[in-house]
Amino acid sequence: MIREGKDYGKQKEYIYGIDGLRAIAVIMVFAYHLKLPFAKGGLLGVTVFFVISGFLITRILLQELDSTNTINLKNFWVKRIRRLLPAVLTMITVLIFISAIFNRVLFTKTCSDFLSVIFCYNNWWQIFNNVSYFENAGAPSPLTHCWSLAIEAQFYLLYPLLLMFLTKFKNKKDRIALVTIILAFISLALMWILFDPAKDPSRVYYGTDTRVFSLLFGAFLAFAVEDQNRIWVTPAIIRETLGIASLAGLLFMMITLDGYSSFLYRGGQGIASILTVMVIFSVLNKNSILGKVLSVFPFKWIGDRSYGIYLWHYPVILLSSGGKKSGWLMIFIEIFLTLIFSALSYQLIETPIRHGVIKKSIDIINSHPRTRRERRKQVMTLKRSMKAVLSTVIIGIAAIMCIAFVPREKVLSNIEELETQAERAKEITDQKAEISKGGTAVQDETGDIDLLLIGDSIALGATDEFYDVFPNSICDAAVSRYTTESFTIYDSYVKEKGWDGDGVIFALGSNGLLYDSLPTLRGMIEADKPLFIITARAPYASWEESNNTEIYEFAKTTENTYLVDWYKASEGHGEYFVEDETHLTEEGSKAYIKCIKEAVLQANINR
Known part of the structure; x- marks a missing residue:
């Protein structure tokens, strides 16, 4: 997300085509969080940002190594802090005030996370923060x-140290590359190895070690193009074609x-990173057609403000619509x-601070004016600075x-009630699994049916109602x-507990993608046993629509x-859900089980 380039404009020509690439990346991330249909993989925009940042930052470091044979780490880190922190602090401060007034739930989550953002360890905080499942319910x-800002900050901290260490060896640049x-x-490789679709992917998605490859691919490009005489032997038509094809990909x-x-x-994230490298390589040519297209005003304007857009878009979405899919009017707002x-943010915070307004003001205040005009400028600067400091202190307090x-x-x-209910339901299920048949509930047309429901916390909340209707x-x-x-789970019931019932109910899909679970489970179940699949009602989950589409098909x-269309049956029934609009009230639990019962009876299962 970091926008570099003009910092080193005196040393190398600014690459305007990168603004357009940055604009496309932030547009796709924004569209993804708006749940727009053309941005299913919009989160790849973050991967694009990583590659751009790795390239531009390494380019700056290499220029300093060329001119001074060292890196002024203090100066480098101060510039990065100056670029990152003021805009983040501004966003967090505004978010705290607005959420404290209008949305205490988001305020609570902001208060829990803001230190991890300021001190740049938010990615690891999200991995290791042991917040209970129910506390995490609702909007994120x-x-x-x-x-992603945390990963970039960690890269800015560690990669220059690696460069400094490797400069001590012969052939230092080749060795560093x-x-x-x-x-x-x-x-x-770590991303590939550590990813397990049966587990929470947060460790792989947020881990610095499993995401830094995008920044490092960008850094490698900076080494590769440093010797322009060696690189530009590639014909322009090939570079242009490669760039256009990569952007299309x-x-x-x-x-x-x-x-x-x-x-x-x-491998997909790696492919996206390499495609981004190819696009950057193409637009490095100042005569690149692609570079000129990506430099048109709308792309340039959005690219300049991409950091601010990235910072603000997610809080705005959550405060406006809670992160749920919205109508076009709300999307426009x-x-x-x-x-x-x-x-x-760009005009009042980012640009002035990036251009050194604080240092310039301090220099003017500490100067010794020789004319009345300089004295007047010093006094005005002092007054403005005092107002800015006082305002910052008051807002901060x-x-x-x-x-x-x-x-x-x-x-x-x-x-606490939900967690207790979960523990009680597990005990009941464990007891039921040890009993071949039985149940004290009133027997009806479903009383003799023996089904195995495999579900998440939604079904867990309806356990009592399920056993009332399906006691066996x-x-x-x-x-x-x-x-x-x-x-x-299915395998353990069949092979270890000897279950041989009448059918299986698949009540999952609220906590993540289906992956290949439906065809795999269907293939494990005997052909004469029916499989019932329940659609998901999880309005805050980005995968709700795609999961349900796959279930229908x-x-x-x-x-x-057979389809158990809970999504359709619960449409417009707010009374079925607790505050997170996903987990069930007592009335919702009864409606949920009724939905299952109707599908089972329609399937006409006979003992």
Whole structure:
């Protein structure tokens, strides 16, 4: 997200084509969070940002190494802090005030996360922060997107140190380039190895070690193009064709690939990084047609403000619509507000500070004016500086007071009750699994049916109602369960517990993508046993629509597979859900089980 380039404009010509690439990246990230259909893989925009940052930062460092044979680490880090922190602090401060007034749930999540953002460890905070499943319910933290800033900051801290160390050896640049590309492929391999679709992908998605390859690919490009006489022997037509084809490939991935597809973790992110490298390589030629197209005013304007747009868009979306899919009017409002906030940030915060307004003001105040005009300028600068400092202090104290004294609020008011309910349901299920048949509930047309329900926390909340209707069945549900866990669960019941019932209910899909769970589970179940698949109602989840689309299609085209359309049955029934609009009230639990019962009876299962 960092915008570099003009800092070194006196040394090398600024690459305007990169503004357009940066603009495309932030547009796709924004569109992804707006849940627009053309940006399924819009999160790849972050990968593009990483490559650009790695390239530009390394370019700056190499220029300094060429001219001084060393790196002024203090100066480098101060510039990075000056570029990153003021805009982030401004966004967080505004977010604290607005959320404290209008949305205490988001305020609570902001207060929990803001230190990790300021001190640049937010990505690891999201990996290791042990917040209970129910506390995480509802809309995510409005600072969640700052994980990428943390990775960039960590790269800015560590990579210059590596460069300094490697400069002590002979053939230092070749050695640094070799180490850089080796580390990039190690990082890419770690993403592939550590990714497990049956588990929470946060460790792989947010980890510095599993994402830094994009920055390192960009850094390697900086080494590769440093000797322009060696690089530009490639014919211009080849560079141009390569750049256009690579940009087309990037757009194709962003438009068609699901942002949580397993392919992205198993090489897809690496491909996107390399495509970005090729686009940058192409626009380095000042006569590049692609570079000129990417330098037109709209791209240039958005690219200049891309850092601010990235910072502001996610809090604006969560405060406006809670992160749920919105109508076009709300989408327009969210875009408009984001552009306003980012433009103000660029004009009043980012640009003045990047151009050294603080140092210039201090120099003027400490100067010894020789004329009346210089004296007048000194006094005016002193007054403006005092006002700015006083305003900053007052706003800062007010934000701290907000954090300290404004009451916190969680999305679910009955977290302890839900956790107790989950424990009780697990005990009941464990007992049921040890009993071959039985149940004391009133027997009806479903009383003798023996079903195995494999579900997540949604089904868990309806366990009692499930056993009332299906007393001879088993409801194996647990919080934060992923779809691919269904394989081992089904296998354990069949092979270890000897279950041989009448059918299986698949009640997963609220916690992540389906991956290959539906065809795999269907293939494990005997052909004469029906499989019932429940659609998901999870309005804050980005995968709700894609999962349901896949469920509809699979149920329609697969034999002995039946649809339980909870999404349709719950449409417009707010009374079915607690505050997070996903987990069930008592009335919702009854409606949920009724939906299952109707599908089972329609399938006409006979003992």
